[in-house]
Amino acid sequence: MRLLLVASDPMEYGGIVNRMEAHQRSPIPVRWCRSGRLNGHEVVLTANGVGWKRAAAAVDAGWAAARPDAIVSTGFCGALDPELQIADVVVGTRVVAADMEYDALPVRSVRKHAGGVVCSVDHVVQTASEKRALHAAGNTAVEMEAAGVASRTEALGAGFFCIRAVTDLAGEDLANDYNRALRPDGRFGTMRIFRYALTRPAARLPELIRLRHNCALAARTLGEFFADCRF
Numbered sequence: 001m002r003l004l005l006v007a008s009d010p011m012e013y014g015g016i017v018n019r020m021e022a023h024q025r026s027p028i029p030v031r032w033c034r035s036g037r038l039n040g041h042e043v044v045l046t047a048n049g050v051g052w053k054r055a056a057a058a059v060d061a062g063w064a065a066a067r068p069d070a071i072v073s074t075g076f077c078g079a080l081d082p083e084l085q086i087a088d089v090v091v092g093t094r095v096v097a098a099d100m101e102y103d104a105l106p107v108r109s110v111r112k113h114a115g116g117v118v119c120s121v122d123h124v125v126q127t128a129s130e131k132r133a134l135h136a137a138g139n140t141a142v143e144m145e146a147a148g149v150a151s152r153t154e155a156l157g158a159g160f161f162c163i164r165a166v167t168d169l170a171g172e173d174l175a176n177d178y179n180r181a182l183r184p185d186g187r188f189g190t191m192r193i194f195r196y197a198l199t200r201p202a203a204r205l206p207e208l209i210r211l212r213h214n215c216a217l218a219a220r221t222l223g224e225f226f227a228d229c230r231f
Helices: 010-017 052-066 128-136 146-156 190-196 200-226
Strands: 002-006 021-025 032-038 040-047 072-080 090-098 100-103 114-120 142-144 158-168
Touching: 002 010, 002 052, 010 032, 010 040, 010 072, 010 200, 032 072, 040 052, 052 072, 052 100, 052 146, 072 090, 072 146, 090 146, 090 200, 114 146, 114 158, 142 158, 146 158, 158 200
Parallel strands: 002 040, 002 072, 072 158, 090 114, 114 142
Antiparallel strands: 021 032, 032 040, 072 142, 090 100, 090 158
């Protein structure tokens, strides 16, 4: 099977790239792209920045170049279900966004994972109160790109999967304002975040260190999951 994976940042692919065979740079016109083999599949990995529009553009570019059999929205997510822990894998059963809703296909894996509805929004959800409200509406996890991937995948007639790993917990307020740090090019401004953290270093700097650790762990867990996942 030919798979096109769409995430926002190359960091999210750390564990997957480590398990790929014959991986190489790909000329697809997105911010970052690699291709190779993984678990018997031909895979193309794309990262094109944060948000629905950039994710949708990555789908169109990847489709034109590779004509995949299925498209996977992947990367990190925030937990809405309080049972989820850092680096837990969530396999979406549906993706919902505003008044849109898309079904996602199931996968088979012997590795631990949760299933549920993935809520796709246009901002970083930073407070436990907003997470509780989204969970009360029936959602399991939250992220910022899956709706863009799902919309274009449906239009193109390919199979759609959503596989994410948790980097922040349902009961957790984020001390740093990541929305203020999001740049027009779809990247988070590292220096903006750092300068903001320095205004309250006792609370905000430890969060940056903790989040970096969580992201590395989530990326590794995603790689392990994809390495023996059956689509």
